[in-house]
Amino acid sequence: MPSNNGSGKPYIDCKHVVKAYSVGDHEIVALRGIDFTMQRGEMVAIVGPSGAGKSSLLNLLGGLDTPTAGQLRAGDVNLLDLKGRARAEYRLRQVGFVWQQVDRNLLAHRSALRNVTLPMMMAGLGRRARSQRARELLDAVGMSEHAHKRPPQLSGGQQQRVAVAVALANHPDLLLADEPTGALDRQSAEQIMELIADLRARYGLTILMATHDMELAAYADRTLTLRDGALGQDLTAAEESPPGLDEEGRIRLPPAVRAHLDDAARIAVEVRPEGVLLRPEQASEDDTDGLLQDMLPRHNGAGKRWWPFRRGGSAREEAHQ
Numbered sequence: 357m358p359s360n361n362g363s364g365k366p367y368i369d370c371k372h373v374v375k376a377y378s379v380g381d382h383e384i385v386a387l388r389g390i391d392f393t394m395q396r397g398e399m400v401a402i403v404g405p406s407g408a409g410k411s412s413l414l415n416l417l418g419g420l421d422t423p424t425a426g427q428l429r430a431g432d433v434n435l436l437d438l439k440g441r442a443r444a445e446y447r448l449r450q451v452g453f454v455w456q457q458v459d460r461n462l463l464a465h466r467s468a469l470r471n472v473t474l475p476m477m478m479a480g481l482g483r484r485a486r487s488q489r490a491r492e493l494l495d496a497v498g499m500s501e502h503a504h505k506r507p508p509q510l511s512g513g514q515q516q517r518v519a520v521a522v523a524l525a526n527h528p529d530l531l532l533a534d535e536p537t538g539a540l541d542r543q544s545a546e547q548i549m550e551l552i553a554d555l556r557a558r559y560g561l562t563i564l565m566a567t568h569d570m571e572l573a574a575y576a577d578r579t580l581t582l583r584d585g586a587l588g589q590d591l592t593a594a595e596e597s598p599p600g601l602d603e604e605g606r607i608r609l610p611p612a613v614r615a616h617l618d619d620a621a622r623i624a625v626e627v628r629p630e631g632v633l634l635r636p637e638q639a640s641e642d643d644t645d646g647l648l649q650d651m652l653p654r655h656n657g658a659g660k661r662w663w664p665f666r667r668g669g670s671a672r673e674e675a676h677q
């Protein structure tokens with residue numbers, strides 16, 4: 357597929373993108389003029405509460421829907437005037453999707469193998485090539501042993517592994533993942549993120565992932581925050597001014613972390629053996645869900661810094677909506 361390699365031209369170019377839905381006689385504006393770019397091979401997390409517009413943005417980039425206004429390009433494809441067959445081809449070959457709802461990703465009556473071969477069949481690939489590629493992909497996602505099982509015979513995490521293989525069937529450049537681990541337990545969620553990070557390197561994918569989980573967003577190179585259809589600060593800015601203490605002892609927090617404390621009139625600071633805990637003062641003693649535990653950045657497997665949250669951070673985020 358198209359190529360921006362080395363040219364410096366972004367792979368995704370999103371300018372002033374607006375998405376409005378007509379509902380009866382009024383409009384819901386889901387995206388209010390979004391601007392961002394992504395380089396080929398980049399992985400970006402888009403974080404925001406439910407209703408922020410994350411799925412709307414992914415749908416536009418996946419060619420499932422058309423922007424109301426603005427400019428949107430992925431590779432050499434202009435997503436505003438993509439019609440009919442060209443749109444279908446874009447969806448089939450250039451983009452792979454992984455959805456949160458496990459049963460949206462797979463057909464329950466087909467085996468894992470036959471789920472993976474389906475998009476290749478639609479793309480006109482011969483039987484032998486389909487089967488070979490499907491086996492290679494199932495191997496890459498650690499599901500070779502389960503190739504002949506149907507989705508209901510697999511765990512949620514295993515089904516999402518197969519879903520990733522399906523998404524990559526036709527060698528897409530772009531992987532769009534909408535809360536891909538939202539229906540999974542923590543351990544499976546982390547395993548799927550490890551897998552995505554691994555496949556990204558292996559296949560040179562460009563990845564945009566929606567999530568409301570900051571811990572999972574840390575697998576990305578950068579995090580964009582979306583709220584009420586508008587992008588907030590790009591957290592790469594936080595890289596330039598890393599969290600830490602300034603000379604007067606004030607703590608600099610990255611914006612996404614600060615968002616967790618924004619509603620608090622006062623913040624209690626506790627020194628604990630494992631680090632420093634910041635908590636909105638109104639929270640009860642044992643309610644540490646979602647609170648920042650330790651101001652020192654840690655590193656994940658990919659060498660990225662992250663700011664750890666207690667389990668249940670997403671529940672707190674819901675509470676902020």
Ligand code: ADP
Binds near residue numbers: 378405407409
């Ligand atoms: P998120 O993925 O962040 O939860 P969405 O993109 O699903 O956000 O939704 C953004 C806003 O657009 C919400 O107010 C939602 O109700 C609205 N919306 C999304 N899809 C549609 C649709 N097909 N028709 C009407 N309103 C929609």
